[in-house]
Amino acid sequence: xxxxxxxxxxxxxxxxxxNADGIEKIxxxxxxYAVEEGIAWYEKHGGKLTILSLGSTEWTEQIRRALAMGATxxxxxxxxxxxxxxxxxxxxxVAAAIRKLGxxxxxxxxxxxxxxxxxxxxxxxxxxxxxxxxTYVGKVQDVxxxxxxxxxxxxxxxxxxxxxxxxxxxxSVIKDINSPRYPSLLKIKRVxxxxxxxxxxxxxxxxxxxxxxxxxxSTRAPAPSRPKGEMITxxxxxxxxxxxxxxxxxxxxx
Amino acid sequence: xxxxxxxxxxxxxDVAAITRELLGKGRSLADALGGPLAALVIGDAAGNLAERAxxxxxxxxxxxxxxxxxxxxxxxxxxxxKAVVDQAKPALILAGASFxxxxxxxxxxxxxxxxxxxxAIDVSVEGGQISAVRPSHGGNMINTYAFxxxxxxxxxxxxxxxxxxxxxxxxxxxxxxxxxPAAAIRTQVTSVVPKSGAVNLTDAAIIVSGGRGLGNKDNxxxxxxxxxxxxxxxxxxxxxxxxxxxxxxxxxxxxxxKTVSPKLYVACGISGAIQHLAGMxxxxxxxxxxxxxxxxxxxxxxxxxxxxxxxVLPLLTEQLKARLSR
Ligand SMILES: Cc1cc2nc3c(=O)[nH]c(=O)nc-3n(C[C@H](O)[C@H](O)[C@H](O)COP(=O)(O)OP(=O)(O)OC[C@H]3O[C@@H](n4cnc5c(N)ncnc54)[C@H](O)[C@@H]3O)c2cc1C
Ligand SMILES: Nc1ncnc2c1ncn2[C@@H]1O[C@H](COP(=O)(O)O)[C@@H](O)[C@H]1O
Numbered sequence: 001x002x003x004x005x006x007x008x009x010x011x012x013x014x015x016x017x018x019n020a021d022g023i024e025k026i027x028x029x030x031x032x033y034a035v036e037e038g039i040a041w042y043e044k045h046g047g048k049l050t051i052l053s054l055g056s057t058e059w060t061e062q063i064r065r066a067l068a069m070g071a072t073x074x075x076x077x078x079x080x081x082x083x084x085x086x087x088x089x090x091x092x093x094v095a096a097a098i099r100k101l102g103x104x105x106x107x108x109x110x111x112x113x114x115x116x117x118x119x120x121x122x123x124x125x126x127x128x129x130x131x132x133x134x135t136y137v138g139k140v141q142d143v144x145x146x147x148x149x150x151x152x153x154x155x156x157x158x159x160x161x162x163x164x165x166x167x168x169x170x171x172s173v174i175k176d177i178n179s180p181r182y183p184s185l186l187k188i189k190r191v192x193x194x195x196x197x198x199x200x201x202x203x204x205x206x207x208x209x210x211x212x213x214x215x216x217x218s219t220r221a222p223a224p225s226r227p228k229g230e231m232i233t234x235x236x237x238x239x240x241x242x243x244x245x246x247x248x249x250x251x252x253x254x
Numbered sequence: 255x256x257x258x259x260x261x262x263x264x265x266x267x268d269v270a271a272i273t274r275e276l277l278g279k280g281r282s283l284a285d286a287l288g289g290p291l292a293a294l295v296i297g298d299a300a301g302n303l304a305e306r307a308x309x310x311x312x313x314x315x316x317x318x319x320x321x322x323x324x325x326x327x328x329x330x331x332x333x334x335x336k337a338v339v340d341q342a343k344p345a346l347i348l349a350g351a352s353f354x355x356x357x358x359x360x361x362x363x364x365x366x367x368x369x370x371x372x373x374a375i376d377v378s379v380e381g382g383q384i385s386a387v388r389p390s391h392g393g394n395m396i397n398t399y400a401f402x403x404x405x406x407x408x409x410x411x412x413x414x415x416x417x418x419x420x421x422x423x424x425x426x427x428x429x430x431x432x433x434x435p436a437a438a439i440r441t442q443v444t445s446v447v448p449k450s451g452a453v454n455l456t457d458a459a460i461i462v463s464g465g466r467g468l469g470n471k472d473n474x475x476x477x478x479x480x481x482x483x484x485x486x487x488x489x490x491x492x493x494x495x496x497x498x499x500x501x502x503x504x505x506x507x508x509x510x511x512k513t514v515s516p517k518l519y520v521a522c523g524i525s526g527a528i529q530h531l532a533g534m535x536x537x538x539x540x541x542x543x544x545x546x547x548x549x550x551x552x553x554x555x556x557x558x559x560x561x562x563x564x565x566v567l568p569l570l571t572e573q574l575k576a577r578l579s580r
Contacts, residue, residue, distance in 0.1 A: 007528060008392040008509075018391070029510055088363065088370060114509055116390050118372040119353075120360035123328065127364035132440040133328055135357045151444075156353045158454050161325075165441040175510055176503045214369030215399040215407070218385065223396050226535065229555045231547075240559050241569040244541065245577055247557055253518050253539045254460070254485060254578065 001035065001066060002028040003055040004115045016220045017084060018115070025055075027062050030110025034173050036180040038108045039070040041143045047105075048072050052097065054082060054090050057198055067191040068183030074196035075101070081201040081208040087116060089211035091124035096204040098129060106143065106150065107170045111136060122172035132165045135172045143167075255406065257289025259344035261335070261355070262307050262315075264297070269306045271418060271457075272350035276411060277310040278419030279377065280348055286379035290314060292342050296334045298324035308427035310419040315427060316342060320434040325443045326354055332361045333437035339366060341432060344406065346384050348377070351410040352456070359410045368406035371399050373513070375415045375536070392509045392532030412536075413456055414515050449504065460487035460518045463507055463534075464495060467523020467544060467563055471500035477567040478522065484574040490514070492524045508533035523563045526551025543567070 004027075005020040013019045027035075035051065042049040050073040051066045053059065057078045067074060077097055085093065098104050107126075112119035119135075126133035138155030141162070148167040153160050155174055201207060232240050232247070248254045258280040263270040269277075277293065284291035293312035295303045297319060304315040318334035335358070339347070347362070349355045351373045363370035371377070371386035378385050384401045386409045401407035455461060462485060464478040474495060482489040491501040493508055507514055509532040519537035524530060526542070526549055534540070535554050542555035543566050552558040559566060 005391075008394045008532070009528065010391055010394065012395075018395070088360075091364070114392065117392075118360070118370070119356045120363070120370055120372050123357055123360035124364040126328075127332075127361050133357070133361070134441065136353045154353075155449075157456060158449055160445075160447045160449060161443055162445040162447075163441050163443050214367065214402045214405040215371055215386070216402060217397055218400040219398040221396055223389065223394055223535070226540075226554045227556075229540070229552070229558060231552070231558045231560065233560075237561050237565045238569055240561065241566060241573055244557055244559055244570070245573045248518075248539075248541070249577065251539075253556075254574075 001031040001051055001053045001062070002110070002113045003053060003059050003062070004028045004113055008115065012220060012222070016217055025059060025062070027066070028110050028113050030112065030114075030173065030175060032180040033175060033177050034108040034110050035066050035069060035071065036178045037140060037173055038106075039181075040178065041106070041140070042072070043070065045143065045145050047145075050075055050101070051196075052077070052094065054078070054093055060195060063196050064188070064191045064194060065183060067194060068187040069181055074194070076196045076198045077204070078198050079200035081206070081211065085211050086213040086215070087118045087120045088124050089213060091121055091128055092211065093204065093206060094125055095128035096206055097199060100199070100204060105145070105148070105167045107168075109170065109172045111172050111174045119172070122170050126170035129168070129170070131168050131170055133170045134163050134165055137171045137173045138177055140171070140177070255343045255345040255404070257287055257292060257342070257344050258284040258346045258348060259292045259294055259339070259342055260307075260312065261347070261349035261358075262293050262295045262303055263350055263352075263355070264303055267301060269303060269310060270350070272411070272413050273307070274310050274418035275414070275416040276348045276350070277307065277312060279411075279416040281311045281419065283346060283377065283379050287345055287382070287384075289345065292316060292344060294318075294335060294338050296323055296331055304429045309421050309423065309425050311422070311425075313427050314342070315429050316432050317429060318432045318434050322434060322439060325446060326358075327439050327441050327443065328357055328361050329437055329439040329441065330434070331358050332365060334432070334434050335362050336365060337432050337435050339406070341430075346377070346407045346409065349408075349410050351412050355410055359408050363408040366406050366408070368408045369399065369401040371407070371409045374409045374411050377409045377411065392528060393535050394532075412513070412515060455488050455490055455505065455507065455512045455514050458488035458514070458516055460485050460520075461490050461507070461514055461516045462487045462520040462522065463490035463492065463524060464522045465492035465524030466494040466498075468495070469564075471498070473564070474500050477563060481520070481522075481567055481571045481574070484571045484578065485518070485520070487518075487520070492527075492530050521551050521555075522567060524551055525549050526554065
């Protein structure tokens with residue numbers, strides 16, 4: 001689960017980092033669907049479902065929410081060395097954590113984060129681990145612990161691809177895969193005191209140098225506003241529509 | 255490392271529009287880098303794609319053709335691309351930013367320990383420095399990334415970011431066959447089914463979208479597809495109406511739906527929430543029709559009409575039909 005600002009009305013710090021002060025850090029929207037899917041298969045097959053997040057330790061409430069939904073374990077990866085890490089670096093850190101956890105059969109992520117939006121994390125994680133990947137999953141048809149396989153439908157722009165893969169594997173899920181459940185008050189109470197264990201760079205044998213990005217942020221600026229538009233006024237609806245079509249034709253928009 | 259390698263996507267037996275864009279842009283980038291413009295064709299039957307890539311500007315086309323590459327798999331396509339990269343040693347690899355290419359590009363960048371800019375809207379070379387521009391935070395932030403020297407740059411470009419290369423009939427170039435290394439392809443694609451009523455919104459030059467202002471599902475289908483048809487457009491929707499179940503998720507434009515950048519985007523009864531704007535604010539022209547003169551959509555509109563969709567849309571459809579003679 002990635003920690004992302006509730007909305008994207010963020011500002012810039014002098015060092016080009018993102019200033020999201022005062023904006024609540026929520027669970028990345030797509031990750032709620034990953035959590036729900038993970039819980040559903042955990043309920044079917046048993047085992048363990050761990051919530052893992054790389055980010056601030058001040059996020060316990062959101063981890064607890066996923067535990068209240070039905071996850072069994074949690075783990076936070078947090079260290080000053082991880083601050084400002086890019087997606088490929090984040091995948092390296094998480095891969096090290098997965099290796100240390102061992103005994104993981106399936107990793108579920110969201111399609112993309114709503115802040116960085118690269119969608120690169122799941123493929124990068126899979127390649128770091130040497131595992132196969134199934135991205136943009138709109139339906140998991142089966143997870144079979146006996147044969148150690150997963151069958152899932154990828155929802156691409158124009159086609160649905162059904163893919164089977166051996167486990168362990170990494171999948172990324174899209175929004176209409178399921179409907180995430182709301183945790184009950186009882187369950188929220190039950191997990192209210194749980195604090196996720198925290199692993200840092202030293203626990204994972206990673207240094208800041210291992211995370212130096214190959215693509216370095218050089219400038220960052222708020223998006224320029226669009227050129228000022230024009231309101232079509234005057235006359236009744238028919239007159240306005242005529243004026244609009246005139247403009248679209250004149251300016252070769254259509 | 256030198257020059258540029260463009261991943262060739264195919265549509266209906268010819269190079270895709272995004273590939274023509276990348277070959278056009280790639281030409282000037284390769285020239286700035288002082289290296290060749292190469293192209294990469296992966297599949298089971300390359301056909302005349304290599305010739306087509308040459309006609310649109312490629313100097314050399316590397317073809318990895320193998321029955322195991324009939325359909326896309328990350329393992330197969332990344333192995334094929336790595337074999338070509340080993341030989342061509344490009345400084346910059348360009349591909350489109352479709353879902354499939356994002357799966358491919360991120361995996362390839364990881365294996366090559368390369369830099370990655372997913373969903374870029376620009377890429378440039380200045381004094382040998384390769385940079386890419388990529389929006390984030392729902393399009394609110396525009397970020398420029400400078401790629402570290404000596405590491406390959408992988409840039410996945412959003413469609414309609416660059417002008418398409420023009421075709422040069424009779425242009426000649428080199429075609430090199432590269433063998434697929436004995437790679438273990440672990441996943442198996444058991445079926446590929448076109449989506450019913452599939453709309454490739456990201457390919458559409460014109461999109462007409464409807465929001466909650468349409469009132470109900472019947473009204474959406476009465477007004478939006480007919481206007482779309484008059485414009486030769488695809489139709490989209492706000493999340494509000496997707497969540498209401500009027501229209502499938504396929505059609506959703508915005509931060510959690512599709513990011514589109516058509517020539518013309520017509521927003522009907524859509525308020526213009528920040529998450530909707532994230533998906534369409536880079537459209538070349540935007541027409542907004544909304545009954546509320548203060549609706550935020552008007553702040554990004556090229557042309558705004560304050561009015562009731564029930565009155566405006568039928569008139570607009572009628573006029574367009576008459577004047578575009580469709
Ligand atoms: C994490 C997150 C992700 C989101 N992702 C997306 C996304 O991907 N895409 C998206 O669209 N939204 C997204 N949203 C939702 C977004 O915030 C808005 O709620 C949504 O876009 C509103 O849709 P709407 O404009 O159709 O409806 P409303 O906001 O209800 O607006 C309806 C508009 O229609 C106008 N209207 C009403 N009647 C008429 C009439 N008869 N004629 C003309 N105009 C009329 C009204 O003036 C109003 O402006 C997301 C929200 C969150 C929190
Ligand atoms: N720091 C992180 N911690 C946990 N999960 C992450 C993190 N970054 C990315 N992810 C996962 O990867 C998905 C895709 O993110 P991204 O590649 O940034 O678009 C998200 O939906 C998350 O599930």
